[in-house]
């Protein structure tokens with residue numbers, strides 16, 4: 001397939017229609033290994049649809065997805081027909097509404113559905129959840145992304161930035177290759193937002209590839225290596241964030257005031 005050699009993930013001719021509504025039309029995009037790619041676009045441009053497809057939450061109407069095979073280094077087609085398949089392919093998504101359980105503590109949220117069990121008796125006797133390991137590994141997972149949060153704290157009592165960090169720590173438990181962050185700073189204080197941006201840089205430094213959706217262009221300029229612009233369901237341009245992008249120009253691509261790539 002026709003993608004860059006350094007691509008870790010590629011989508012080819014992907015469309016998503018809801019009846020007569022065209023949410024995405026014929027989008028082809030390669031995501032480079034270890035880059036931070038921002039996807040921007042006006043309301044309704046198709047950003048959420050794009051990441052829902054990559055997360056296996058909704059099926060594409062048409063098109064193919066490819067992921068780099070770690071052994072051969074070549075892109076191989078993947079089927080993203082469920083969230084489980086996306087995770088198995090190495091793609092983890094932190095959605096804006098993070099589906100954290102606010103009444104549960106931090107460790108429970110970091111491990112939700114993947115709780116480590118105590119060694120010992122199996123078979124007819126139910127193995128018990130290893131709380132001590134959950135707490136220890138929660139501390140470690142959060143520490144790795146630069147946050148110090150008590151694993152026994154009730155999630156709903158924490159700040160938006162801390163909650164976002166918990167959602168990211170949960171996504172990282174499976175050691176994904178690609179992490180998608182959907183508006184991670186939308187409901188976070190200015191200080192918390194800066195920590196999330198630092199976290200994106202740390203994810204990149206640790207070898208992850210990051211896809212970052214945001215409405216905040218200043219954040220895009222700060223952390224993105226590349227910017228993909230969606231408009232009315234189409235990918236209208238891809239820009240290297242090399243310090244020369246003019247804000248007005250970017251907005252022009254988003255609104256349609258500028259028509260070519």
Ligand SMILES: Nc1ncnc2c1ncn2[C@@H]1O[C@H](COP(=O)(O)OP(=O)(O)OP(=O)(O)O)[C@@H](O)[C@H]1O
Nearest residue numbers: 018021022023041042043044045046047048049050
């Ligand atoms: N479940 C659905 N049923 C019908 N139309 C939908 C559905 N989900 C999205 N759409 C439509 O698809 C288009 C793209 O929507 P999408 O949510 O992907 O845009 P977006 O770029 O994420 O917008 P926003 O920034 O407002 O979140 C819009 O016209 C939207 O109304």
